[in-house]
Amino acid sequence: xxxxxxxxxxxxxxxxxxxxxxxxxxxxxxxxxxxxxxxxxxxxxxxxxxxxxxxxxxxxxxxxxxxxxxxxxxxxxxxxxxxxxxxxxxxxxxxxxxxxxxxxxxxxxxxxxxxxxxxxxxxxxxxxxxxxxxxxxxxxxxxxxxxxxxxxxxxxxxxxxxxxxxxxxxxxxxxxxxxxxxxxxxxxxxxxxxxxxxxxxxxxxxxxxxxxxxxxxxxxxxxxxxxxxxxxxxxxxxxxxxxxxxxxxxxxxxxxxxxxxxxxxxxxxxxxx
Amino acid sequence: xxxxxxxxxxxxxxxxxxxxxxxxxxxxxxxxxxxxxxxxxxxxxxxxxxxxxxxxxxxxxxxxxxxxxxxxxxxxxxxxxxxxxxxxxxxxxxxxxxxxxxxxxxxxxxxxxxxxxxxxxxxxxxxxxxxxxxxxxxxxxxxxxxxxxxxxxxxxxxxxxxxxxxxxxxxxxxxxxxxxxxxxxxxxxxxxxxxxxxxxxxxxxxxxxxxxxxxxxxxxxxxxxxxxxxxxxxxxxxxxxxxxxxxxxxxxxxxxxxxxxxx
Numbered sequence: 226x227x228x229x230x231x232x233x234x235x236x237x238x239x240x241x242x243x244x245x246x247x248x249x250x251x252x253x254x255x256x257x258x259x260x261x262x263x264x265x266x267x268x269x270x271x272x273x274x275x276x277x278x279x280x281x282x283x284x285x286x287x288x289x290x291x292x293x294x295x296x297x298x299x300x301x302x303x304x305x306x307x308x309x310x311x312x313x314x315x316x317x318x319x320x321x322x323x324x325x326x327x328x329x330x331x332x333x334x335x336x337x338x339x340x341x342x343x344x345x346x347x348x349x350x351x352x353x354x355x356x357x358x359x360x361x362x363x364x365x366x367x368x369x370x371x372x373x374x375x376x377x378x379x380x381x382x383x384x385x386x387x388x389x390x391x392x393x394x395x396x397x398x399x400x401x402x403x404x405x406x407x408x409x410x411x412x413x414x415x416x417x418x419x420x421x422x423x424x425x426x427x428x429x430x431x432x433x434x435x436x437x438x439x440x441x442x443x444x445x446x447x448x449x450x451x452x453x454x455x456x457x458x459x460x461x462x463x464x465x466x467x468x469x470x471x472x473x474x475x476x477x478x479x480x481x482x483x484x485x486x487x488x489x490x491x492x493x494x495x496x497x498x
Numbered sequence: 499x500x501x502x503x504x505x506x507x508x509x510x511x512x513x514x515x516x517x518x519x520x521x522x523x524x525x526x527x528x529x530x531x532x533x534x535x536x537x538x539x540x541x542x543x544x545x546x547x548x549x550x551x552x553x554x555x556x557x558x559x560x561x562x563x564x565x566x567x568x569x570x571x572x573x574x575x576x577x578x579x580x581x582x583x584x585x586x587x588x589x590x591x592x593x594x595x596x597x598x599x600x601x602x603x604x605x606x607x608x609x610x611x612x613x614x615x616x617x618x619x620x621x622x623x624x625x626x627x628x629x630x631x632x633x634x635x636x637x638x639x640x641x642x643x644x645x646x647x648x649x650x651x652x653x654x655x656x657x658x659x660x661x662x663x664x665x666x667x668x669x670x671x672x673x674x675x676x677x678x679x680x681x682x683x684x685x686x687x688x689x690x691x692x693x694x695x696x697x698x699x700x701x702x703x704x705x706x707x708x709x710x711x712x713x714x715x716x717x718x719x720x721x722x723x724x725x726x727x728x729x730x731x732x733x734x735x736x737x738x739x740x741x742x743x744x745x746x747x748x749x750x751x752x753x754x755x756x757x758x759x760x761x
Contacts, residue, residue, distance in 0.1 A: 303690075306686070307686075310682065310686055313682070314682065321592070411681070411682045412581075412585065412592075412681035412682050412685060415682045415685055415686065416577075416581055416685060419685070419686070419689050420577070423689070423693075424574060424577060424689075424693070427574070427693075427696055428545075428571075428574050431571075431574075432545075432548060432549075432552075434548075434552055437548075
């Protein structure tokens, strides 16, 4: 302006006032991408995913089950956890540090905030998933001469498994987001996410009874990972008499995620901050 | 009324026993502590019930050992204690109590050691109560009559080893919490360290140098211990030393950060 109130580079008010969905999305987008937790969680996902692929390929005495598809999806058991925790931090973090009040003062309808965060977290998870698979593949390249490392996917399932890996990470991070929005305390919601996605799976596997395996098949972590399981692994599940349809499994994870988001929506809208 | 009023002590000053008394009181006054203890006891007993009604395996699958059955699920059921340890170390930084605590006890390291002793006490109490409760549940189950708790070496190793591992890993969790000062990050790290065993068991020589290994080896049946420690420089009880070294290093790092940085 000519009277010198706003210097060069100053951000002017938009021509039209008001809270719009795109503006909320932009605000949440900037907040999430500039938080250090986001960078840490993406880095942890990529490192864990690649490390599992490399360590298991390097040490195995026989070619990996499912070939390259198997190696590229093996790390999902652990690499899903940083992204689930990121979802928790994105939605519960502001309740912890007190900035939720400013956020909801600026967006009194509140639900656009949840939608904006969901969109942002989806983008972060897609990036992290893509990087994780790429890093796992790249880390295997120099070790193609090891017995356990194969760079071919003979069953033709590579596209489904890689896409499934990324899709699983997307859904899991949204599940974390919903848990954080419901519980609002980062540590408590984080414990719920870790127990639900990791511990319960392992515990039910260890119990191994028919009931335990039936419950495990309905849990989001185990069911969702079927979409990222190579054909050979799915055939093993069929032989063991367990549900093995990859997309049905992913449907179970998506159903849990949608249900959790539907519970989160009224909590976000109605509870005091 | 006057009987219930706490009077000032006759000699003023900050002493270590007083710091310990206040940390002990603060810890047990927290809801999260009572939840963690209750969750560990109940979860472990529930796992024992599920196992004891597993007619497919029968008691011979568990070596007829009461101690092994009671302690065999601690790898999973230790998680509430790990969370408790992290919260004991990081909770005050996140909830805002830390400035008051360190204004009262400016030397700081006394607070850390008092917290460590308190946490060890909570873990020891929880471990003993968990094993006793689970044993009683198992004795009342269909397996009960077939199970033995002799004074044999295996049972002693399992019971003592379980409590000692729980104490040390909970102190490690406290130190990790005090070092990182963020509850969620600390919990993620401790779950990863405590349960890395699941991913690594038998995979290579790395597992024995991780803090979660002692509990698994010490609470296993003799056959498995022989398998897991074959060719291992750490051995059976050496796992406790490895775990103790982890806890000590983490405590020293947490102490250094506590002394040198703002709270």
